[in-house]
Amino acid sequence: MLMVQSATRMLLLTLETLMLWFMVQQQTADHGCKSRVALVLIDGLGDVSIPSLGGLTPVAAAATPNLDALAHAGVNGLMDPVEPGLACGSDTAHLSLLGYNPRIYYRGRGAFESLGAGLAMSPGDIAFKSNFATLDKATGIVTSRRADRHFEQEGPILCAALDGLKLPSFPNYEVRVRYATEHRCGVVVKGRGLSGNISGTDPLKDNRPLLTVVPLDNSEEAKHTAAVVNELSQEMQRILTSHPLNVRRLADGKNVANVVLLRGCGIRIEVPTFFEKHGLRPCMVAPTKIIAGLGLSLDIDILEAPGATGDYRTLLTSKAVAIARALAAPLDVPPNVFVPGEYDSKPGWPGGYDFGFLHIKAIDDAGHDKAVMLKVKAFEAVDKMIGQLAHLLWQAESGGNVSYSICVTGDHSTPVEYGDHSFEPVPFSICCLKDFVKAIGGESIIAATSMDTFKLPHVSDEGFESPERIDVGKRWARATAGDPVTSFSELAAARGCLGRFQGSEMMGIIKNYLQLY
Structure with missing residues (x-):
């Protein structure tokens, strides 16, 4: 009897997985172009107003033309990763953002x-x-x-x-x-x-x-x-x-x-896989082991990114290259069927991915270390990587039948004034790549993006002066996607058309956005 029940369950899982794949393929046929998304998750993104920065937050003080262009050309909102007023950990926040209620599924971060x-x-x-x-x-x-x-x-x-x-x-x-x-x-x-x-x-x-x-x-x-x-x-x-x-x-x-x-x-959690839940083939770049382990728990494939360390010495360019290559691979064959009990040995999707998760840890470390200038400069490094990611995805979009979107948000706030996680909401922006290209000045600008690798700067807070921020909004008379946001920051995101929402809604927003392109 137990063998019959097990065989029946595996057959149902197989049928469900194949139905999800056929649904994805039907969307491709209906729209003539398959949409894929790169989600850049900046750990510890949020902050509070800092007197030494003239009352700005670190991301508002940083010179971030690519992040600003993304916010300007896309749609924006403020997100409470789990729920309003909760200073959450990265593990519970990531579960929530990926669509798994931590109050139901969380079993400890170990x-x-x-x-x-x-x-x-x-x-x-x-x-x-x-x-x-x-x-x-x-x-x-x-x-x-x-x-x-x-x-x-x-x-x-x-x-x-x-x-x-x-x-x-x-x-x-x-x-x-x-x-x-x-x-x-x-x-x-x-x-x-x-x-x-x-x-x-x-x-x-x-x-x-x-x-x-x-x-x-x-x-x-x-x-x-x-x-x-x-x-x-x-x-x-x-x-x-x-x-x-x-x-x-x-x-x-x-x-x-x-x-x-x-x-x-x-203990190890037992949950529906990410593909079973969302119908998207997922991959992840996450040198931080707790995030990689969470991804494995959801059956998300972990990509290698040489030089990506999950700390201040990380090579952000390597992360951008790994995600872009994965998202550029063709989706022309059905995914492997997940078999319970063979979880850790399952090979990667043979036909590429349509959801790429890129985790960045250094911003959170700067918050914990109470390093104001380092957090500001780290945001500028992340902005440079966003430009490189967009460059690579634009090359793929220009040469194929795929459209790309880039989404940027955080898992929680780590204010440098506190040195620990706090409860402030984080900005959320998602943008269609072709609109991003318009916002930064056109194809010639994105084509000229340097792909040279770079390291995060070694800086101190002594003698720091806030850089002059580029106002991307001055380049265009109106926001491309319909809300008035022209820069990427906590206060700017509060004016976005998405309003303030909980992290459990994030995947729904992303999937709805992808259906438009």
């Missing part, structure tokens, strides 16, 4: 980080989003939640030392540790009787005591899991404290990475 780092997870496993940090052993105070942002050399070595460690009191559990990015790693605990309903050890701010894990309900599983994870934390400290790498860091006067902060305990 699984996203671990999946993105390359750790396989089975039902019943628990995982943590983790930091290498510095602990004052004498006082139990976490003096630095980030042992070192530049930890790419040491991180994998310490992860290898922790991977496979044995818990003396719980020998039947398997511990897997894999390096992620910067100071982060993924941690998975495998075994029977584990619960994701426990707290973590991360105090969330520097100079606070390391926390003891406690159960968040009265179940025996949660109580047992808390004991397992507390012993895991102690064993990790023991291994890290005596590791030669930390002995050398201490001698060099550097922060030692003698503790792993465990937070966001979670």
Whole structure:
């Protein structure tokens, strides 16, 4: 009976997937031109008015002619990524934006980080989003939640030392540790009787005591899991404290990475795939492991982008090239049928993609680091990448039967004044590529876009003067798409025709917009 039910379910999934594909193909036949979209998600985009910037936000102060042209030629609005007044995390925000209610589907961020780092997870496993940090052993105070942002050399070595460690009191559990990015790693605990309903050890701010894990309900599983994870934390400290790498860091006067902060305990979510939900073939560029893991959880293919690191040293051009190539590939064959249980080994779509998700992390890092000028200049770098992306997509559109749109928004606000996530809404703009080309001055302008790679600038806030912003609105007597917005910023977006909306509506807006082109 179980085999019959399983076979029936797989047949229904197969039929549903094929029906979605035929629907997409019918849209192509009806309109004569298939629309595809590149969604640029700027992590930590939103901010508040800053006195040193003359009362402007960082994105309003930055010189961003491409973002302004996109807002001017497209439609705009203000978006609350999850709901008004909620200071959300990137994981819950991304779920919401991609059409998955986090209050229903969210199971902790640890699984996203671990999946993105390359750790396989089975039902019943628990995982943590983790930091290498510095602990004052004498006082139990976490003096630095980030042992070192530049930890790419040491991180994998310490992860290898922790991977496979044995818990003396719980020998039947398997511990897997894999390096992620910067100071982060993924941690998975495998075994029977584990619960994701426990707290973590991360105090969330520097100079606070390391926390003891406690159960968040009265179940025996949660109580047992808390004991397992507390012993895991102690064993990790023991291994890290005596590791030669930390002995050398201490001698060099550097922060030692003698503790792993465990937070966001979670299990792998089980949800409809992105294609099943939206009928769009998705791909993603996301060097930040938590976002990549979230994408994998939704069956979104993760693209390689050489030099894209998910931090300040990232090569934004590489991200633009990866997304543009994926969106330029022909859609001439049906997609692979998703088979439950074969999730991680599924090859990419054989016929290309029509939804490309490009994640940018550096803006959020600047907000957390309270670096005003760096956030401003990082926006200018992102603007340059938007121009490169538009250049590549315009080449593809000019030589094929595909029209492209570019959408830019954020997952939350990370004001530099606060150094943490906040509840302010973020700007949202979507624009048809051909209208964008008109707004920047025509085909000759976009054809002249340099594709040279570049790095984010190393800047300080000393002596900063706000750059003169280019008013794209002066080039045209009226906005191309029907709303009065002529620049990309929080206050400008508030005047857009989309009004203020919740993140759960974003995919509907994008799909409706694509049907127009």
